[in-house]
Amino acid sequence: IRESRSLTGAVRAQRRRRRRKSNWSLYSLFADSKFACVGSPEPEKEFKFPICSSLVASPAGEVAVSSEKKVYDVVLKQAALVEKQLRKKTAAVEVAPEEVVVPGANSLLKEAYERCGEVCEENSAYDSREKKSYLGHLRRIDELVDGPNAFHITPTALDRWEARLEDVFAGRPYDMLDAALSDTVSYFPVDIQPFKDMIEGMRLDLKKSRYKNFDELYLYCYYVAGTVGLMSVPVMGIAPESQATTESVYNSALALGIANQLTNILRDVGEDARRGRVYLPQDELAQAGLSDEDIFNGKVTDRWRSFMKNQIKRARMFFQEAEDGVTELNQASRWPVWASLLLYRQILDEIEANDYDNFTKRAYVSKGKKLMALPVAYGRTLIRSSRKKKPGLVK
Numbered sequence: 321i322r323e324s325r326s327l328t329g330a331v332r333a334q335r336r337r338r339r340r341k342s343n344w345s346l347y348s349l350f351a352d353s354k355f356a357c358v359g360s361p362e363p364e365k366e367f368k369f370p371i372c373s374s375l376v377a378s379p380a381g382e383v384a385v386s387s388e389k390k391v392y393d394v395v396l397k398q399a400a401l402v403e404k405q406l407r408k409k410t411a412a413v414e415v416a417p418e419e420v421v422v423p424g425a426n427s428l429l430k431e432a433y434e435r436c437g438e439v440c441e442e443n444s445a446y447d448s449r450e451k452k453s454y455l456g457h458l459r460r461i462d463e464l465v466d467g468p469n470a471f472h473i474t475p476t477a478l479d480r481w482e483a484r485l486e487d488v489f490a491g492r493p494y495d496m497l498d499a500a501l502s503d504t505v506s507y508f509p510v511d512i513q514p515f516k517d518m519i520e521g522m523r524l525d526l527k528k529s530r531y532k533n534f535d536e537l538y539l540y541c542y543y544v545a546g547t548v549g550l551m552s553v554p555v556m557g558i559a560p561e562s563q564a565t566t567e568s569v570y571n572s573a574l575a576l577g578i579a580n581q582l583t584n585i586l587r588d589v590g591e592d593a594r595r596g597r598v599y600l601p602q603d604e605l606a607q608a609g610l611s612d613e614d615i616f617n618g619k620v621t622d623r624w625r626s627f628m629k630n631q632i633k634r635a636r637m638f639f640q641e642a643e644d645g646v647t648e649l650n651q652a653s654r655w656p657v658w659a660s661l662l663l664y665r666q667i668l669d670e671i672e673a674n675d676y677d678n679f680t681k682r683a684y685v686s687k688g689k690k691l692m693a694l695p696v697a698y699g700r701t702l703i704r705s706s707r708k709k710k711p712g713l714v715k
């Protein structure tokens with residue numbers, strides 16, 4: 321009885337929160353429309369019936385928190401860290417005591433950042449040493465699951481990486497690349513959670529090859545890509561003149577990670593199927609009259625086209641949500657973000673141009689189109705951050 325009372329209490333509290341239209345519920349409704357958009361027979365009703373609530377009661381009486389809510393809590397934590405640092409900066413009237421520099425530490429750190437630079441040489445978008453330290457770390461993590469030794473990766477190895485990550489954040493790096501990361505995260509308001517969550521995404525990849533619904537897929541996309549968005553904002557920086565809330569910028573960054581990952585998934589359906597993996601919501605496949613069998617057979621049918629249209633539409637909604645936030649970033653960070661957004665989103669157009677054959681064709685954006693996107697990206701960089709208050713985006 322006590323359990324059922326607390327369940328009812330929790331659900332009521334949730335409804336109250338929704339009625340009050342707090343920032344969370346506004347975001348939730350907006351995001352829910354993306355959750356709801358697939359499989360809706362009447363497009364005009366898409367926005368009216370959120371499928372995914374933030375608290376879901378199972379028949380067994382357990383209260384399950386939706387992926388969206390879980391991830392949103394990380395967003396709030398990140399935003400709070402940034403705001404705390406901003407407050408500290410404004411309140412700091414005393415001159416900070418001089419830093420004690422261990423002899424030789426500076427040149428070692430310089431070398432550490434140079435090593436990271438070598439790792440991401442071909443990636444000119446990573447223009448600052450802090451971004452390079454991130455990329456050094458991300459490359460190494462990526463190698464674990466995509467590199468030549470990926471077959472040997474075990475949950476224990478991932479646990480060891482997580483323990484190492486904690487040491488890095490505590491200022492105890494194991495090697496040069498770690499040292500650069502350790503230094504970067506000590507200067508910027510970055511929380512360890514997205515870094516840990518990224519490892520969680522790898523754990524998921526070791527044990528899971530099907531996703532029951534979009535809620536499950538969303539969480540996976542957050543783990544493997546949304547986390548990168550959240551890590552990036554503190555280093556990229558929000559424009560000082562921006563009137564947007566820190567939280568809304570983080571939401572956009574998260575949305576860009578999710579959009580990129582969804583696009584990646586839609587582009588690689590055939591490739592993943594050949595590895596026995598289906599990163600598509602099983603319930604939506606079933607609603608469209610499709611099964612894993614159809615994916616493995618790899619035939620483009622009208623059912624497949626219609627299923628794909630809805631998936632593409634959802635990915636575009638996440639890109640759309642990301643767009644607002646790019647303008648709020650520091651001017652210097654906007655160009656690479658705009659360029660990557662415009663280029664990655666074009667993969668969706670290419671899937672359409674391939675008549676939705678993502679079984680045998682890999683959609684890609686040609687060099688010419690990439691070059692054409694760059695001035696457009698630059699033009700967007702010049703759009704000023706919000707100085708006027710916009711509902712849902714203001715401080």
Ligand SMILES: CC(C)=CCC/C(C)=C/CC/C(C)=C/CC/C(C)=C/COP(=O)(O)OP(=O)(O)O
Pocket residue numbers: 544545546548549550552553569570572573574576577580581584642643645646649657
């Ligand atoms: C929008 C705001 C406010 C900030 C930007 C925040 C950022 C940088 C978000 C982007 C996050 C990101 C780059 C996620 C990774 C997504 C992804 C699917 C990468 C694909 O990696 P690969 O699998 O190597 O891709 P390819 O196979 O296409 O090479």
